[in-house]
Amino acid sequence: xxxDGFHIHITGGKNAMTDFMExxxxxxxxxxxxxxCMLWFFGRAVQAAARVDDxxxxxxxxxPDNFTFCLGAFxxxxxxxxxxxxxxxxxxxxxxxxxxxxxxxxxxxxxxLLFRVFAFRESTPVANARNRLYVRGDVPRACAVVxxxxxxxxxxxxxxxxxxxxxxxxxxxxKRRTLDRAQVYVRAFAGF
Amino acid sequence: xxALHHFLCRTKTAFGTHALAHLPFDLSGxxxxxxxxxxxxxxxxxxxxxxxxxxxxxxHLPLGLAILTDAGDLETLYHLFVDKGYxxxxxxxxxxVVQTAKALNLAICHGxxxxxxxxxxxxxxxxxLPLVYIPTHPETGQDTAxxxxxxxxxFVSPNLMPDIAVITxxxxxxxxxxxxxxxxxxxxxxxxxxxxxxxxxxARSYASAGICLVMDTLLPLARQPDHKDLLCQKxxxxxxxxxxxxxxxxxISGYIQSNYPDLxxxxxxxxxxxxxxxxxxxxxxxLCMVLALVQLFENSRHTCPWLGKLxxxxxxxxxxxxxxxxxxxxxAVRIIRQLLHVLAETxxxxxxxxxxxxxxxxxxxxxxxxxxxxxxxxGAP
Amino acid sequence: MKVPDYYEFGCRTRIMAGHDVLEQIPGxxxxxxxxxxxxxTDQGVARAGLVxxxxxxxxxxxxxxxxxxxxxxxxDLATVHTLAGQYKKYDCNAIIALGGGSVMDTAKGxxxxxxxxxxxLLAFSGANALPHRLAPLVAVPxxxxxxxxVTQVAVISDPDNLRKLLFTSGFLMPDAAVLDPxxxxxxxxxxxxxxxxxxxxxxxxxxxxLGRNPLSTAHAHEAIALISHHLVPVIQQPDHTxxxxxxxxxxxxxxxxxxxxxxxxxxxxxxxxxxxxxxxHGTCMAVLLPYGMAYNLxxxxxxxxxxxxxxxxxxxxxxxxxxxxxxxxxxxxNRMNRRLHQATSGAHAVCLRDIKTPDGKSxxxxxxxxxxxxxxxxxxxxxxxxxxxxxxxCLMVLTAAFDGTPLDLSRVKKG
Numbered sequence: 001x002x003x004d005g006f007h008i009h010i011t012g013g014k015n016a017m018t019d020f021m022e023x024x025x026x027x028x029x030x031x032x033x034x035x036x037c038m039l040w041f042f043g044r045a046v047q048a049a050a051r052v053d054d055x056x057x058x059x060x061x062x063x064p065d066n067f068t069f070c071l072g073a074f075x076x077x078x079x080x081x082x083x084x085x086x087x088x089x090x091x092x093x094x095x096x097x098x099x100x101x102x103x104x105x106x107x108x109x110x111x112x113l114l115f116r117v118f119a120f121r122e123s124t125p126v127a128n129a130r131n132r133l134y135v136r137g138d139v140p141r142a143c144a145v146v147x148x149x150x151x152x153x154x155x156x157x158x159x160x161x162x163x164x165x166x167x168x169x170x171x172x173x174x175k176r177r178t179l180d181r182a183q184v185y186v187r188a189f190a191g192f
Numbered sequence: 193x194x195a196l197h198h199f200l201c202r203t204k205t206a207f208g209t210h211a212l213a214h215l216p217f218d219l220s221g222x223x224x225x226x227x228x229x230x231x232x233x234x235x236x237x238x239x240x241x242x243x244x245x246x247x248x249x250x251x252h253l254p255l256g257l258a259i260l261t262d263a264g265d266l267e268t269l270y271h272l273f274v275d276k277g278y279x280x281x282x283x284x285x286x287x288x289v290v291q292t293a294k295a296l297n298l299a300i301c302h303g304x305x306x307x308x309x310x311x312x313x314x315x316x317x318x319x320x321l322p323l324v325y326i327p328t329h330p331e332t333g334q335d336t337a338x339x340x341x342x343x344x345x346x347f348v349s350p351n352l353m354p355d356i357a358v359i360t361x362x363x364x365x366x367x368x369x370x371x372x373x374x375x376x377x378x379x380x381x382x383x384x385x386x387x388x389x390x391x392x393x394x395a396r397s398y399a400s401a402g403i404c405l406v407m408d409t410l411l412p413l414a415r416q417p418d419h420k421d422l423l424c425q426k427x428x429x430x431x432x433x434x435x436x437x438x439x440x441x442x443x444i445s446g447y448i449q450s451n452y453p454d455l456x457x458x459x460x461x462x463x464x465x466x467x468x469x470x471x472x473x474x475x476x477x478x479l480c481m482v483l484a485l486v487q488l489f490e491n492s493r494h495t496c497p498w499l500g501k502l503x504x505x506x507x508x509x510x511x512x513x514x515x516x517x518x519x520x521x522x523x524a525v526r527i528i529r530q531l532l533h534v535l536a537e538t539x540x541x542x543x544x545x546x547x548x549x550x551x552x553x554x555x556x557x558x559x560x561x562x563x564x565x566x567x568x569x570x571g572a573p
Numbered sequence: 574m575k576v577p578d579y580y581e582f583g584c585r586t587r588i589m590a591g592h593d594v595l596e597q598i599p600g601x602x603x604x605x606x607x608x609x610x611x612x613x614t615d616q617g618v619a620r621a622g623l624v625x626x627x628x629x630x631x632x633x634x635x636x637x638x639x640x641x642x643x644x645x646x647x648x649d650l651a652t653v654h655t656l657a658g659q660y661k662k663y664d665c666n667a668i669i670a671l672g673g674g675s676v677m678d679t680a681k682g683x684x685x686x687x688x689x690x691x692x693x694l695l696a697f698s699g700a701n702a703l704p705h706r707l708a709p710l711v712a713v714p715x716x717x718x719x720x721x722x723v724t725q726v727a728v729i730s731d732p733d734n735l736r737k738l739l740f741t742s743g744f745l746m747p748d749a750a751v752l753d754p755x756x757x758x759x760x761x762x763x764x765x766x767x768x769x770x771x772x773x774x775x776x777x778x779x780x781x782x783l784g785r786n787p788l789s790t791a792h793a794h795e796a797i798a799l800i801s802h803h804l805v806p807v808i809q810q811p812d813h814t815x816x817x818x819x820x821x822x823x824x825x826x827x828x829x830x831x832x833x834x835x836x837x838x839x840x841x842x843x844x845x846x847x848x849x850x851x852x853x854h855g856t857c858m859a860v861l862l863p864y865g866m867a868y869n870l871x872x873x874x875x876x877x878x879x880x881x882x883x884x885x886x887x888x889x890x891x892x893x894x895x896x897x898x899x900x901x902x903x904x905x906x907n908r909m910n911r912r913l914h915q916a917t918s919g920a921h922a923v924c925l926r927d928i929k930t931p932d933g934k935s936x937x938x939x940x941x942x943x944x945x946x947x948x949x950x951x952x953x954x955x956x957x958x959x960x961x962x963x964x965x966x967c968l969m970v971l972t973a974a975f976d977g978t979p980l981d982l983s984r985v986k987k988g
């Protein structure tokens with residue numbers, strides 16, 4: 001018998017007073033797909049912003065070459081990986097974290113909790129305050145990555161959404177809010 | 193400050209929305225990879241087991257789910273657990289479910305023979321398997337306390353406290369008015385006594401939060417009881433969060449009970465119930481405890497220095513600071529009496545508001561005088 | 574009662590508080606079948622005679638296998654590995670940590686290594702990386718204090734790589750925190766003041782930061798009331814044991830509070846000042862606390878108003894107009910700092926400029942403030958602060974705190 005997309009196997013108990021069933025872990029396909037798409041685009045936007053914006057660039061400049069970080073969900077993703085190559089260039093490295101050295105993990109404790117942030121139901125600072133995520137790795141670099149993510153969110157989102165996503169909406173110049181924003185979008189879609 | 197006090201609360205409380213989604217991560221922190229879930233028919237009928245399964249999606253966490261009927265069969269659960277290699281226990285349901293879960297935990301870790309004789313903390317010293325408790329109703333605190341009752345035998349140990357209590361509006365089921373009152377009044381009595389008489393800042397901190405939660409939610413919930421047809425369904429949307437808060441207060445009262453097993457209100461309440469066992473419908477355990485509490489406070493208003501400060505969690509800062517210090521104990525008692533009075537209006541058949549109205553004679557009250565009088569502990573100011 | 578959308582609260586440590594409570598340690602360790610502890614402490618504690626008091630309180634049920642008193646002011650990897658080796662050499666089966674925050678963190682680090690039979694502490698850094706329960710650990714704080722006796726965190730520096738490693742796990746919590754006033758009776762007045770203000774800053778920030786919750790707030794308010802009531806009397810009468818116990822209890826309560834709700838910019842900036850200038854942690858907290866409260870005032874006005882009650886008492890609270898209570902709370906902290914400055918004959922600093930070495934050299938020169946502001950941006954507590962902080966904001970606050978001038982609230986950028 002299956003209900004609600006689960007495979008549920010019901011066995012009769014040894015004793016009529018107890019019913020027992022085993023529920024294997026299932027997947028939430030459409031949420032994973034949505035998160036994978038959002039993370040993919042976000043990763044490319046981080047790469048784009050590093051090319052375009054001085055603020056993002058200076059945060060990355062303080063990180064060593066070959067440094068990589070990932071943003072994702074415990075225990076098995078989806079994830080987004082961004083890193084600096086040997087030449088110091090920031091690249092979106094896809095979603096795979098196996099067979100790769102990740103220096104910093106920013107992980108939400110469950111895909112559903114990551115979904116709340118990417119569906120704009122909970123901002124990152126609030127999610128952090130509510131213990132929805134954890135960090136493995138160097139804390140100062142984690143702080144830098146969070147600041148980068150905040151700037152990228154301000155680039156990508158309309159003001160009314162970005163104000164809910166970050167703690168304080170920044171006062172940027174007109175150029176940064178318009179031309180640079182357009183460049184980030186174009187580069188994120190095109191991937192360069 | 194008293195000469196010596198201890199406080200131990202082994203349970204992490206997780207409260208709020210999407211609380212279940214944190215479980216896989218928390219279980220991994222306890223190295224629990226295959227949890228065994230015990231639940232009851234009401235939770236299953238309300239599809240709460242599917243809520244739990246949804247929380248385990250995308251996390252590689254398989255669940256074994258056993259649904260208890262009224263009688264419950266610990267031996268069956270034990271064999272299922274051992275044969276299928278589970279490594280942790282989740283109790284999703286009422287107090288009976290978590291008591292069964294605790295007994296199962298004892299049987300797994302100490303052997304089934306352990307359950308043949310009552311045991312205390314010295315015999316139950318070793319850590320048990322991870323236990324997660326997810327209430328579906330506000331209870332009376334024994335669910336989170338470090339004790340369990342199995343076949344009339346009592347087992348007491350802080351290790352029996354759940355590792356995590358996950359209290360969320362998402363799992364609250366329709367709860368009848370009588371159960372709401374019983375839970376709220378029980379929590380209030382335990383927390384008030386601990387606040388006023390424990391002389392422990394640690395107990396007072398927990399108690400203070402528990403009292404605030406009860407005062408916030410009990411009256412609105414009592415005024416709008418769930419219809420009996422809703423009892424095996426999720427509570428109405430506007431009641432889910434208040435019920436969760438009341439369940440949170442009950443959990444706190446359990447933590448306090450673990451540290452203060454000889455609470456006077458609990459003993460006095462039991463004595464009142466025994467005397468008036470002819471009126472089980474009229475006198476719940478929680479009500480008896482609060483009636484005893486009021487008497488205890490009346491007898492102690494000049495001897496207990498913390499009774500006046502109880503007014504703060506019972507009301508708010510403005511009310512508390514607006515009452516002169518010497519009048520605060522009387523005002524605290526008045527607030528509790530006022531609450532009883534207003535709650536009585538929500539009970540169709542009425543509700544006694546004093547021990548006398550509950551049919552306890554002056555002689556019987558006098559026989560309980562040791563439980564209705566505050567004795568300062570050695571070294572207390 | 575305002576309840577956040579989601580929160581967690583837990584403290585699995587058994588609290589044992591009172592006079593002569595050290596004598597309960599043998600029974601506690603015996604119940605855990607751990608009769609051969611190693612005592613980890615530092616030389617300051619040993620010189621104060623506190624190790625002797627502890628050993629006298631341990632009866633024949635317990636055999637102290639070794640006493641290691643080489644813990645430095647900042648816990649580091651090398652010390653942890655050395656002590657783990659000593660633990661194994663002396664065949665210990667428990668740890669008693671007797672000291673302040675550094676001793677506690679070192680003891681937690683040692684416990685990781687000896688309980689996992691590993692020689693690579695780095696493998697366990699981060700969150701939830703420990704595989705199982707650790708060996709019994711009893712924490713006996715000798716300051717009041719950092720609250721480390723009740724937290725699930727250890728911070729250990731890796732000086733070779735110029736970084737601090739953070740370890741977070743429920744398994745790191747000590748099995749027991751033993752609060753005995755004998756352990757702080759001889760604490761000098763300036764240290765008493767600084768550590769108590771550290772505890773006060775924990776409690777205040779626990780009430781104001783984004784992770785605040787009803788249980789943390791309840792614990793924090795109890796802590797604030799205890800510290801407010803007892804700090805100055807204890808400075809004036811250092812051998813008043815009920816007062817010492819009250820401060821130790823307040824510090825533990827504050828530790829339980831902030832461990833669950835986190836801290837904010839007072840710690841963000843204070844950690845940075847401590848890290849760059851090696852200024853004492855508690856002193857930095859004391860100086861920066863009123864500035865952190867002022868900076869966050871527009872976001873936490875009603876919460877700060879509530880703090881006035883445990884700080885100043887019911888009479889002051891009732892006499893103060895509701896719209897003035899938050900500022901009155903900030904003023905109370907400033908006045909407490911000034912009272913402590915007087916009571917310690919000037920040793921307790923009221924501004925960053927006044928933080929000095931024993932021989933009078935200033936520890937926080939003005940030219941280092943921009944560097945401190947940059948360092949502050951790398952402290953994780955910044956994200957729990959109610960209002961955002963960038964480099965300019967940090968520098969503005971540090972500049973005001975340097976001279977002890979009030980913060981210009983019109984310059985605070987509001988999010």
